[in-house]
Amino acid sequence: TRSTRPQRMLKAVQKNATKGNPQSVISAIDYFCKNSEWAMNVGDEKGSILDSVVTEVNPSTVLELGTYCGYSTVRIARLLSPGTKLITLEFNPAYAAVARQIIAYAGLQDKVTLVEGSSGEWIPQIKERFGITTFDFIFLDHWKDQYLPDIKLFEECGLLRKGSVLLADNVICPGAPDYLEYVRNSPRYESRYYPAHLEYTKLEDGLEKSVFLG
């Protein structure tokens, strides 16, 4: 049967990237998406903004919602201090299977814990399962309708501390208007929009960075 787009992306990484070299994996995926098939990775333009926020925060505890093929997982993990690990949640088992291989090809498997399941199911279990008290950095890149319920769940589960940084992809395209309204109007967050474009296109999109004020 015909391969899937994530499987073709993995083949492109294995063909064009250098094992153990995260930057070459990132470049190989961007090349594949620009020249062969569009795919919903955060991409190089928004990815550079992601890099700058991760570098600024220099987090000890990191959560990513929405692994897909692991492109942003690799972008984040390559910037973490030695000994720091990130947890990434993926609902789709086929995506998770490809992501594990792409993360391993980049040589970052020891810095990543990939969990298969839904954010709603897993967020309440994180403290006890992973010994986390609060997250320094959270990247929301799963399903737009889940952004708002999940940020409320973070608050309810006591997973945020004064200064926790949440960065959300796709707040314009496909768009998360209820999430934006919440973080921009809540007195508990300081929010800022980073304008950019939908990955590999000229369509408007951007990232929303929200700092929890406690």
Ligand SMILES: O=c1[nH]cnc2c(O)cc(-c3ccc(F)cc3)c(Cl)c12
């Ligand atoms: O579902 C998504 N999760 C995480 N990131 C996503 C993303 O970066 C882009 C898109 C998207 C946007 C426009 C379009 F025409 C088709 C797909 C989606 Cl749908 C997601």
Ligand SMILES: [Mg+2]
């Ligand atoms: Mg996205």
